[in-house]
Amino acid sequence: MVRTFGRMTDRDDMRAGASESGRSGFGERGTTDRMRIGVGLPAAVPGTDMTTLGQWAADSQRAGFDAVGVIDRLVYDNLEPLTALAAAAARTSRVEL
Numbered sequence: 001m002v003r004t005f006g007r008m009t010d011r012d013d014m015r016a017g018a019s020e021s022g023r024s025g026f027g028e029r030g031t032t033d034r035m036r037i038g039v040g041l042p043a044a045v046p047g048t049d050m051t052t053l054g055q056w057a058a059d060s061q062r063a064g065f066d067a068v069g070v071i072d073r074l075v076y077d078n079l080e081p082l083t084a085l086a087a088a089a090a091r092t093s094r095v096e097l
Contacts, residue, residue: 036066036067037065037066037067038060038065038066038067038068038069038095038096039056039060039065039067039068039069040068040069040070040071041053041056041057041068041069041070041084041088042056043070043071043078043079043081043084044070044071044072044073044076044078044079045078046076046077048079049079050079050083050084050087051087053070053079053084053087053088054087054088054090054091055091056068056088057087057088057089057091057092057095058091058092060092060095061092061093061094061095065095066095066096067095067096067097068085068088068092068095068096068097069097070084070085085097
């Protein structure tokens with residue numbers, strides 16, 4: 001069994017393109033599969049602080065997005081990614097990080 005976005009599926013079914021229900025899930029009517037969309041938080045934007053990141057995360061959850069994420073830049077200054085995600089976690093309850 002393989003965990004994919006919160007549901008367990010058999011690896012052979014995944015290779016065949018079928019979901020647990022036996023349907024392929026690729027745009028068929030009546031399927032419950034849906035596209036999951038996330039937002040990139042502005043952790044790498046100069047001048048951004050943790051309060052702004054928390055507000056972005058809260059607004060993203062309120063708008064119905066499924067996830068929030070950050071990028072890490074090694075050459076330029078930016079907020080540390082795990083700390084930025086902690087700020088997002090403090091202001092959200094449903095979105096994935």
